[in-house]
Amino acid sequence: MNKQFLKAGMLGLLVAGWLSQSALAQSDPSGKRRVTSTYAITNATVFKAPGDPGSKATILIKDGVILGVGAAIALPKEAKVIAGDSLYVYPGFIDGAGNMGITKPKDVERTKDFVSSTPPDEVAGITPWRMATDSYSAASTTVDDWRKAGFTLSQVVPDGGMLPGKTALVLLGEPKTNNFLKVNTAVAANFRSSRGMYPATLAGVMAKFRDIYQNTALVIDHERMFAANSGVKRPQASPTHTAFMPVVQKQLPVLFTAGSELEIRRALALQKELGFKLVLTGLENYESVIDEIKSSGTSVLIKLQVPDDKSIKAQKADGITEATKAQYARVKEAYDQALKQAAQLEKAGILFGFSTTDAKATDVQKTMKTMIDNGLSSKAALAALTTNPAAILGISGMAGTLEKGKLANLVVTTDTLFKEDTQIKHVIADGYVFDYEVKKKAVKAEPASAKPEAAPNGVQVEGVWEYTSETPAGSSGGEITLKRENGVLAGSITYDDPSGSGKASAPIKNASLTGKTLSFEFDVAAGGMSLTVTISGEINGKNMEGALSVPQMGSFPVKATLSSPSQAN
């Protein structure tokens, strides 16, 4: 303030003085205070919960609470109306575990008598008594970023060492209000060692975790004895043990960050050995541990980010050796597999939500679309953003769906969610409305060259093909949908789901049309393995005949007809 004061000069001084004085008065010359806390979104397409097909309705909210959702809702005079005729309304997204708005507390200075083999807990990253609320700033730009992506509620996790502190549920509402919905919701834990002191490695962290757990249990016994009998030595619980008691007493879960398969296994092993309540967060590679997660009954929060495709895109097609080609294939396989993991969680029936920690808010839409393209159902995707985290956080009664009496947390979009062009127009968090600029779609005046290619050779490939294949086990079939995007053939294929009834869908890869020969690949997941199936055939008019081949199985005849060709504009 001092510097500004000097620079402002006399006029500035006068204005500043006038402003600060009037801030105390009743009126609001800043113009920022809202006129009403009652809002209505009228006649919008409302999706009350995951799986809801959507119906026209009006939503009325007041003071951060949903007053009603339905067709015949009387609007009070003070309601500010948002015309929702062309809009779509979803429950606000919930972040199962995030670090938005969190700053890392300063390292505690080492005392002169510091001994690295027995450091004070605070120096060694063991601070379970710390609260996320102390290091959270609602005004942080990261909070803005996640709100803009549709998030209205987050479990914020403190930053630090192996036991950084306790988490809190915050609403992403008006930053100047108290946004804490619930404090001390879980005890955060990491496999993070301390540099240059005990515990200095992963092995040390696991041993120290056991030590803290067991000694906390003993301190509880001691305190109980002290309360019940006279003549008992005074208990002297350390701050660590006191803060860890709710874990041992199973009142709070441990929110364990475990990104890799091995870390997940290690966290599950500790849980099995000690018996605390566990929620896993930050999962990145978990395909091979899905069975273990399932059988342990643990809830998981997967990282809201899919691996970047830089490595895949950097793969060269020419001038490489066979060995390099083989290595490329393995990275591609790992990449494809990584994208399918969320769908596999859904299939296994595991309750999962997302963690925004270390994820990019601007990638949310892309991430969700990638997961859905790789087999995750839209319903499960929305559930992972809303009802699942609500259940994991124990707030299903107040958040996760659009119902009377629940928190006024909503996402308002220009089209149905998870579509490529859908944009978020408003986010309502804690009853506060945040407006976002919606970019007008460029009117697609299709240039002549972008017409569905009747191909130079006149072969029509775009559209929906119905196919059947003959295998020794009988005949089966499905639909192949092909479209040229920016000159590249892409699309999807449906097939009989190997693990049950109905059809499964997979994206088409490496599609090419050479002369009259169409060929492409797709991946089928079966029995924990992923198989790449290749279809190749010759097109004659609207018919295609060729072969479907599976590695180590052989090739089988396949026939297809173009049932609905794309119309040339």
Added chain:
Amino acid sequence: MKKHIYLLAAFLGLGVGMSQAQVQKGSVLIKNATVLTVTKGNLESSDVLVQNGIITQIGKNLTAPAGVNAIDATGKYVMPGIIDAHSHVGLDVVNEASAPITSEIRMKDVVNPQDLGIYRALAGGVTVSHAMHGSANLVGGQNATLKHRWGSEDPADIIMQEAPRTIKFALGENPTRVHGRGNGIQPRSRMGVEAVIRNGFNEAIQYKKGWEKYNLAKAQKGNTVTPPAYSERLQTLADILDGKIIIHCHSYRADEIYMLINVIKDFNIKKVVFQHTNEGFKVAPEIAEYTMGASVFADWWAYKMEVYYSTAYNAAILQKNGAITSINSDSAELIRHLYHEAGKTQRYGGLTDEEALAMITLNPAKQLGIEDKVGSIEVGKQADLVIFEGHPLSSYAVPQMTFVDGVKYFDRKADKEDQRQFVAATEMVEPIFLRANEEAHRCMQDVDKYFEAFQGAFMNGKQ
């Protein structure tokens, strides 16, 4: 398509099973080989039948029961799976170097079944390795005995669960450098090493008494005895005193070896194996009388001051004095040709074939407390077997196939170019770390990282 996949799953049944089953047990008949049993001589043109992971028959002209695959090993040699009593392969962490005694550390917590070193060891015929804590501390962590079931996803599946508990001790320059010179705490000298170990055991005795007192009192009415603090560190030392854990002690000099023998005599500890033991030949009779022997290098020394006085005859001298002696690797490279290392005892000491082979099979099995399960080809033992082209002690020997529990995990003829279990989706080239020198000793791994935080200057030697 559905039926299609089922059919396929049936074709590839084994592959699917591998990734999901717990510990695989296999059946196989190895026919017409020279069987080097290690305990019962060499059997010419003989067969070994394995059923469900166990050797069930050894003899001539055996026939394969229905469904059991027969392998013709005519002209080849079959020996027991090689056992390495000192290794750090398959571990994500080696040293928790931050305290002089870290007996609460469990190497089983940090086993990584995806470590390529496991497959390379299999290619060298090694089926069991002793995954040890490093030598930065006087008492390091509790070790894990691994069975090289390559391809397992769960660390628990490569841990030999039935093996007894073992723990790492270390004497001499490593712990005095790390804790004394590096950190300014005890021990700074060999005298300090002894003092810290003795203090540790004495504290463990007090710890045990404290718990016994509490456990007796707590059931009584109006009890005022409060629970002592829990310490897995002291509990583990108490378990050593109770004979539940085998000590594997990193050592070089005769004086420190004799010092530890005196310590264990005072505390009535019987289960001790010395590791490295380069001056073991000077105290061989004592080692033979009071310990479970020594696990040594064939001919590796002079990499630091305390390892200058050495001889390649060390193993033979120890052996002739009646000490159980094994040859180990302590290296992800040496582990690939331990049969060569064993052969050196014939050049330096003239051991018989059987004595030399026992150095890498039965003897390390004894030192790990698993000699009733592995280490020789005998009916009833676990079927860890290696088929060699050429006698394993010949310079021209090449392992052909390696079996663990009757399951083939290595086959030279079906050796894939790329054996990685885990491939990152976002890394085109696997990252290479300059420090991770495969040929270097790994005994002091992780210590560098520990030091660079505040006192990098102390790391001169690599060991």
